[in-house]
Amino acid sequence: MAGVNKVILVGNLGQDPEVRHLEGGASVATFSIATSDSYTDRDGNRQTQTEWHNIVMWRGLATIAEKYLKKGSKVYIEGKLQYRSYEKDGVTRYITDIVARDMQMLDSRQDGQSNNGGYVPPTAANAPAAQPTSTPTPAAATPQATPDLSGAEGKDDLPF
Amino acid sequence: MAGVNKVILVGNLGQDPEVRHLEGGASVATFSIATSDSYTDRDGNRQTQTEWHNIVMWRGLATIAEKYLKKGSKVYIEGKLQYRSYEKDGVTRYITDIVARDMQMLDSRQDGQSNNGGYVPPTAANAPAAQPTSTPTPAAATPQATPDLSGAEGKDDLPF
Amino acid sequence: MAGVNKVILVGNLGQDPEVRHLEGGASVATFSIATSDSYTDRDGNRQTQTEWHNIVMWRGLATIAEKYLKKGSKVYIEGKLQYRSYEKDGVTRYITDIVARDMQMLDSRQDGQSNNGGYVPPTAANAPAAQPTSTPTPAAATPQATPDLSGAEGKDDLPF
Amino acid sequence: MAGVNKVILVGNLGQDPEVRHLEGGASVATFSIATSDSYTDRDGNRQTQTEWHNIVMWRGLATIAEKYLKKGSKVYIEGKLQYRSYEKDGVTRYITDIVARDMQMLDSRQDGQSNNGGYVPPTAANAPAAQPTSTPTPAAATPQATPDLSGAEGKDDLPF
DNA sequence: TTTT
C-alpha cells in the first residue's frame, strides 16, 4: 500500500516488436531496447556497458508499437518494473519486465521515410504522446505480463 | 508536436492547501512545497538553496489534498510544468505551476495522529495512490490555471 | 534540508544555444525547448498546448551544447527547477529555469550530417550521457528526512 | 551508444542492508525494497501487487545505508537498471539490480528516535541528498555488480 | 522480506 515504481528509458529496439492478440481483444507487444553507459575504467580506457530491457506494452500502446516501431527505432519509454517467474525443465526462471505506460517515438519522420521507404502518416508519425487511445478494456490475461492501463498520462487534460 | 514534460518532487508544504470549488463541480487545490539543495561553495562553506514550487491539483487530487495535506506535510509529487501569465496593474506577471498527476503522502500515520490528535481513517490515510477518484470531467476553466485531469495514471487499469 | 527536485524533458530547441564564457573559466549555455501536449477538448476538437522551458547548462554541458545543439535539435534533458527574479524598470520579474545535469541528443547522426554538412565526431555525437565533466567538489553528504506513507503510481496491474 | 536508464522508487526495506567492504576499500550495500500497487479487479475486489526490487549501493551511499537504513525504512531511490547472471549448479540465473545513485530517507527523525531510541546526529540526519561522498573512482568491480560513478546530481551547479 |  505504498510506493513509487517508475522507470524511464531512452534506447533503441533490438528487434521488431512481437505482437500477440489475445482472446479478450487486448493485444500485447513485447520487445527489448538497449541503453548504453560509457565510463572510463581505472586504466583510463573508455568502456561501454549496454543493458537490454524487456518492454511490455498493452492495448493501445501495443497497437502503436506494432504499427510504428521496428528494429532500431529509438524510443522514450516510461513504465514500471514488474518481476515474474516461470518453470521450465524443472528450473525456475526469473524475468524482469518494464510495463510501459507512455511511449514517444524519437526517430525523425525523415528517418522513417528513408528507412522503410514508406509513407508515414503525419498524424501518426508525429504523435507526440503515443498513448493508448483505445480504452483499457480489461483484457485476457497472459502468463507473461500483466495488462497495463497504460498511457494515461497527459492524455486527459484540458488546458482551461 | 512531441515531448516529455515531467516533474518529480519530494518536499514539504509551506502552508495548508487552498482549495476552490468551481462551478462545474471540479475543485482545484494550490499550495507550494519546498525542496532544498545543499552544496559546498568555493570557500568550503556549506550552503543550502531552497526552491519553492507552486503545485496545482485538480479534481480528485484536490479533494485528497484538502483532506489530508497541511502545512508541513511531506509529499511526493509527479506532474508537469505549465507556464501562465496575467496582467496586473499594467504589468504582465509570469507564473510557473507544476500540475500534479500523482501524489504520495510521505508522512507516517503516527505522525499525523500525533500532530492533529485526530483519527485518520485507514482507508483514506492509506490511500496508496492519491489519484483523482472522481472522473476527470472536463471542468470549468479558471483564469489562472488549466484543468488537468490529473492523476490519471494507473487509475484505469484492470488487471485482466 | 531534504527533497527531490527533478525535471525530465524531451523537446526541441527553439533557437541556437546562447553561450557565455565567464571570467572564472566556466561557461553557460541557455536556450529554450518546447514540449507539446495534445488533448481533445469538450467539443471533441484536438488541441495542442505547447510549453517553452528555459534551459541552463553549465561547464561541460554548455560546451557540448555549443558544439552540437542548434535550433530544432531534439534533446532529452534531466535537471532541476530553479527560480530567480530580477528588477527591471522598477518591476520585479520572475524567471523559472531548468538547470540541466544530463543531456542526450536525440537526432540521428544521419540527420545531423545532412542538416549541417559537417562531420560529427562519433565520440561526441554519440556521447550517451553528456554530463558535465568539470565538477564542483562533491561534498560530504548525509541523509535523512521525514515521515511517510503513501502509495501511488502504477497501482494498477496484475502480473499474469 | 546512447540512452537513458533511470529508475525512481519509493518503498520500504524488507530487511536490514547487507554491507560488504571490498579489498580496494570500496563498500557495497544490498537490500530489497517493496513497492505496492493497488487496483480493483474485475470482481470489484481490491487487490495489491507488491514488487520487490534489489537495490545496490556503492561507496558513500553504502556507508550511509549501513548507518541509517534498516528493515522497514522508507526511502526514495534514484538509480539505473543493471542485469547480471551467474552460474549455479549448472544453471544460469538472471538477476536484475537497481544501482542507486541518489537516496533520500523518508522516515521522520521522530520516528527514527521512537523506533530505535538512539540519537540521530543532526548533520547526518539532515543530509538532504545522500549521495556518495567518495569520488567516483572507477573501483574494483565485483562479480555481481558494476561500479557506479554514482552521486553525480547537483555536483555541478552554481547557484547563479 | 516491507509498509498501510
Added chain:
DNA sequence: TTTT
C-alpha cells in the same frame, strides 16, 4: 512559507 516547509523541513532537517
